[in-house]
Amino acid sequence: MSVLVFAENSEGRFKKAAFEGVAFASAIAGGSVTAVVMGNMDATQVAELGKFGASKVLHYSDASFNAMDAGVFAQVISDAASKVGAQWVIVSNTYTGKAVAPRVAVRLNAAFAPGIIALPEGNTVKRSVFSNKGFADFSLNQSVKVVSLTPNSYSFAEGSGTATVESCSFSPAGNRVTVKEVKKAAGKVPLTEAEVVVSGGRGLKGPENWHLIENLADTLNAATACSKPVSDVHWRPHSEHVGQTGITIKPNLYIACGISGAIQHLAGVSSSKVIVAINTDKEAPFFKAADYGVVGDVFDVLPRLNEAIKAFKNS
Amino acid sequence: MKILVCVSQVPDTTTKITFTPDNKSLNTAGVQFIINPYDELGITKALELNEQTGGGTVTVITVGGADTEPNIRKALAMGADDAVRIDAEPTDAFFVAQQIANYAASQNFDLIFTGRESIDYNGGQVGGMIAELLNLPHVNVITAITVSGNTGSVERDIDGGREVVEVATPFLVSAQKDLCEPRIPNMRGIMTARTKPLQVIAANGSDKRTEVAQFQAPAPKAGVKFIDPNNMDELVSLLHNEAKVL
Numbered sequence: 001m002s003v004l005v006f007a008e009n010s011e012g013r014f015k016k017a018a019f020e021g022v023a024f025a026s027a028i029a030g031g032s033v034t035a036v037v038m039g040n041m042d043a044t045q046v047a048e049l050g051k052f053g054a055s056k057v058l059h060y061s062d063a064s065f066n067a068m069d070a071g072v073f074a075q076v077i078s079d080a081a082s083k084v085g086a087q088w089v090i091v092s093n094t095y096t097g098k099a100v101a102p103r104v105a106v107r108l109n110a111a112f113a114p115g116i117i118a119l120p121e122g123n124t125v126k127r128s129v130f131s132n133k134g135f136a137d138f139s140l141n142q143s144v145k146v147v148s149l150t151p152n153s154y155s156f157a158e159g160s161g162t163a164t165v166e167s168c169s170f171s172p173a174g175n176r177v178t179v180k181e182v183k184k185a186a187g188k189v190p191l192t193e194a195e196v197v198v199s200g201g202r203g204l205k206g207p208e209n210w211h212l213i214e215n216l217a218d219t220l221n222a223a224t225a226c227s228k229p230v231s232d233v234h235w236r237p238h239s240e241h242v243g244q245t246g247i248t249i250k251p252n253l254y255i256a257c258g259i260s261g262a263i264q265h266l267a268g269v270s271s272s273k274v275i276v277a278i279n280t281d282k283e284a285p286f287f288k289a290a291d292y293g294v295v296g297d298v299f300d301v302l303p304r305l306n307e308a309i310k311a312f313k314n315s
Numbered sequence: 316m317k318i319l320v321c322v323s324q325v326p327d328t329t330t331k332i333t334f335t336p337d338n339k340s341l342n343t344a345g346v347q348f349i350i351n352p353y354d355e356l357g358i359t360k361a362l363e364l365n366e367q368t369g370g371g372t373v374t375v376i377t378v379g380g381a382d383t384e385p386n387i388r389k390a391l392a393m394g395a396d397d398a399v400r401i402d403a404e405p406t407d408a409f410f411v412a413q414q415i416a417n418y419a420a421s422q423n424f425d426l427i428f429t430g431r432e433s434i435d436y437n438g439g440q441v442g443g444m445i446a447e448l449l450n451l452p453h454v455n456v457i458t459a460i461t462v463s464g465n466t467g468s469v470e471r472d473i474d475g476g477r478e479v480v481e482v483a484t485p486f487l488v489s490a491q492k493d494l495c496e497p498r499i500p501n502m503r504g505i506m507t508a509r510t511k512p513l514q515v516i517a518a519n520g521s522d523k524r525t526e527v528a529q530f531q532a533p534a535p536k537a538g539v540k541f542i543d544p545n546n547m548d549e550l551v552s553l554l555h556n557e558a559k560v561l
Binding site: 010015068069070071074094095096098099100101102103105106107110111112113114115124128129130131132133134135136137138139140141142174175176177178179180181182183184185190192193196238239241244245246248252253263264267270273274276277287288289290291292293294295296297300301304305307308309311312 | 328330334409434437446447455456468476482493524525528539544561
């Protein structure tokens with residue numbers, strides 16, 4: 001089966017989600033797949049996709065593809081999909097993927113499922129709905145299928161394959177979006193892709209206490225997050241708000257510190273593989289959703305947990 | 316500007332979600348439906364943009380049955396000028412996008428808003444699909460927008476940060492939180508909304524590309540294991556040996 005995967009990079013480096021996507025695509029294909037890469041990237045790096053199951057990479061290396069324009073990216077990816085006669089097109093469910101994938105699906109007359117969380121069974125794919133309060137199996141009723149994969153949904157390992165890289169060019173049509181200014185949250189692990197997330201709620205009592213969250217996150221190489229009330233009062237930026245009206249995340253480990261666990265918050269984090277809740281209130285709803293609970297004050301527990309993890313990492 | 320805002324209605328955020336016994340649909344008994352929160356931001360921002368320039372119109376459009384009309388009236392009460400309801404069940408994102416694109420194709424909107432996603436199906440598909448069907452540029456997950464002449468300056472979330480982009484009208488954007496505070500209808504708005512035009516249009520075609528085979532409730536959690544707050548080494552050991560996440 002012919003499967004095409006869009007492997008995203010950020011400033012010339014592949015995202016982890018790109019490797020996950022290639023490995024996932026290769027599992028659907030039952031063998032090697034073709035990957036699309038856009039923008040400037042070092043050729044040896046591009047060929048690294050071979051280690052995850054790509055036999056061929058179509059590299060649209062024009063510098064104008066460094067900046068994300070959903071309409072342009074969709075034209076390039078569907079051009080590549082037509083070239084290889086793809087029956088499945090795999091995209092990562094990142095901000096870029098969310099913008100690009102629906103347009104690709106329209107261009108290819110395809111059925112589309114965003115944010116799937118497991119390998120398809122036949123034409124059926126699984127995704128979470130109602131902000132993680134339920135799941136749905138969708139059947140995709142077109143001959144071409146486009147899916148975006150929720151990051152951290154598929155376990156994969158690095159192999160030893162190699163990919164041939166073909167340099168491609170494409171002149172997109174239509175009006176363009178031009179990037180004027182980039183405001184990177186420097187040095188931080190992106191929340192949507194993070195394997196470990198440390199999150200704080202009103203129990204932290206104020207933004208001046210966030211070093212407790214940040215120190216633990218540093219030790220764990222984790223992203224930081226917060227509850228809605230915290231971003232509503234601007235202790236933390238909205239980009240860190242996880243929950244039903246914020247970001248939905250699926251890390252391996254979610255550590256909730258001083259968050260009571262309202263239904264809207266749980267909706268955004270309940271797909272986490274393991275949840276640790278730390279709260280002074282034994283009756284906090286989070287303890288019904290957590291795997292491990294610590295009834296205690298975050299001001300005592302967090303430094304202690306940080307030291308315990310440091311000791312473990314050094315052992 | 317002539318602005319179109321796409322609106323869907325969704326279960327209230329506090330809803331406990333259950334499914335019908337055949338697992339084919341949402342159990343709507345006792346569920347209160349609201350305007351999708353991200354769509355409310357789109358309505359509000361559309362109104363603000365036109366208030367700044369002192370002109371233009373804001374049209375809201377939804378694909379749904381007559382049961383959506385209270386929420387359409389709420390959008391009109393917030394300040395939208397008129398509304399369009401395409402009379403069909405919104406069961407497939409492509410179908411919805413095509414209905415809206417069919418309507419918008421002949422109307423020459425300068426700007427189209429959708430929400431970043433609806434909080435029921437969380438797909439975030441419809442905006443991108445409408446843009447592609449109408450061959451418009453689109454900017455996803457926007458947190459700020461200004462339009463001067465025919466140039467829009469738009470701030471969007473990206474993975475690991477934000478960026479500012481420029482794009483010429485007409486274009487489509489999808490609203491992310493931080494764009495604005497949702498407007499609450501006042502009494503005058505509620506009164507005038509009753510008589511504002513609400514046009515009902517029959518659906519055009521029935522091209523559906525996906526369907527729900529079945530819904531599932533999340534598996535219940537095994538139950539929390541409490542750890543002594545003075546023994547964080549035990550927690551670390553459990554996370555390493557039992558949960559295998561460290």
